[in-house]
Amino acid sequence: MHSPxxxxxxxxxxxxxxxxxxxxxxNLYVLRQGLRREHVGAVIAVCAGSDAVLITAGAAGAGVLVDAVPWLGTAMRWGGAAFLLVYAALAARRGLRAGDDALRADDAGLRTTLPAVVGTTAALTWxxxxxxxxxxxxxGSVAAGHGSARWWFAAGAVVGSVVxxxxxxxxxxxxxxxxxxPTAWRVLDGVVAVVMTAIAVGLILGSR
Incomplete structure (x- = not known):
């Protein structure tokens, strides 16, 4: 018999x-950085670490704050939409670029700096x-349903994020x-541009 x-x-x-x-x-950004083999550990650490903080806060009941401050959600929607539209435009430009300079992942001169990668990862998350x-x-609400075992539920979710x-x-x-x-990179960047634009539009419509 399994324990609760x-x-x-x-x-x-x-x-x-x-x-x-x-x-x-x-996820698309993590995939792209993984393909480029560029600061992958830092990207994973930011994503999984952010999830751990948010999951823990959710299990602690912080979701009540989100419901209690309506303007906070609206501000995050507009800020997130603006960032996603800018990133979508950059992805579209990479995909449409005639040359293949942006596609050579192993060229040290073309690598993105660690602070820039960490900042982008954090922005895409937060x-x-x-x-x-x-x-x-x-x-958080599902975790609360597990009563005293909610921290085990949260721990399982954190492990899932890391994995x-x-x-x-x-x-x-x-x-x-x-x-x-190069064609495969152009397709990936095209998908990134479309997905991020769609998410941004959804956020804007949801703010009205």
Whole structure:
């Protein structure tokens, strides 16, 4: 017979993965950095670390704050939408660039600096209002349903986050043969531009 703590942890693992494993701005950025083999560890650390903070806050009941301060959600939506539109424009420009300078991932002269990568990763995480809905509100409410075992539920969700981002970031290198062709990079950047624009539009419409 499984203990309530173990069951709660497994439930948290499954629930956390169900929220994280989806095509979105953050996951696409992790994939792109993994393909470029550029500051992958830092990207994973920011994503998983941010999730750990938010999941813990959600289990502690911080979701009440989001519901109590309506303007906070609106501000995050507009800020997130603006950032995503800028990033989408940059991705579209990379995809449409005639040359292949932006596609040579291993050229040291073209590598993005660590502060820039960390800043972009943090922005894609913390400026996305959906992450607060998923972790503080949704995951927090489910965790509360586990009573005293809610911290085990939260721990399982954190483990799920670490496993997913590690697999996505370091596993992306398995796709490098496909992305040896400039066309594949252009397609990826095109997908990034479309997805981020769609998310930004959704945030703007949701702010009205």
């Amino acid at each position: 703590s173990l069951l709660a942890a497994l439930a948290g693992l499954g629930f956390g993965l169900s929220l994280i494993v989806a095509i979105g701005a953050q 400026l996305n209002p959906h992450v607060y809905l998923d972790t503080l509100v949704l995951l 997913w981002f590690t697999a996505l970031g370091y596993g992306a290198r398995l796709l490098r043969p496909l992305f040896a062709r």
